[in-house]
Amino acid sequence: MMHPSTKKLLDRLIEMTRQRKIGWAETNQGVAYATEGYTVHLIGEPQTMQLTDASGTVLEDVPADELAATQDEAGQAYTKIFEELFRESSRQARGTEKAIDAVLAGLDLDGDGIPDVPAPVQTNLQPQTVTA
Numbered sequence: 142m143m144h145p146s147t148k149k150l151l152d153r154l155i156e157m158t159r160q161r162k163i164g165w166a167e168t169n170q171g172v173a174y175a176t177e178g179y180t181v182h183l184i185g186e187p188q189t190m191q192l193t194d195a196s197g198t199v200l201e202d203v204p205a206d207e208l209a210a211t212q213d214e215a216g217q218a219y220t221k222i223f224e225e226l227f228r229e230s231s232r233q234a235r236g237t238e239k240a241i242d243a244v245l246a247g248l249d250l251d252g253d254g255i256p257d258v259p260a261p262v263q264t265n266l267q268p269q270t271v272t273a
Contacts, residue, residue: 143211143219147201151190151219154181155226158233165234172230183227188220 143151154174157163165172171184179200182191188208192201208219232238 143203143207144201147190147192147203148211148213148219150181150192151203151222151226152213155222155229158226158229161233161238163230163233165230167231167234171227172234174230183223183230185227185231188223188227190223 154163158165163174165174168182171182173183174181178195180193182193183189184191188205190201190203190208191199193199205220208223211219213219213222
């Protein structure tokens, strides 16, 4: 069972990640968020969250079985909460959300739902013949 303060940390991380207020970074094992001399590491397989200090010392280690054994107020296991957090933080770390925002902005500058940037005209297309 997770410590109550660790549950609170995960709840806050998912809330802030949904609002895109956290700067997640990719690591060789998953994603990380660093602040105030501490780093939260999320590892996808197996699901693990670690909190480390500036020297890399692990202060908290939450393995998959502990996530599964802990439920939120609605009775949902923290494995589901972790899955959403890992998925969203990974998208943000890769820049997926930023790229989608940029493409959408270019497609509808005046907000009328009609793309404002015309599709590029391809002039180097060659006719193709189909043989049976």
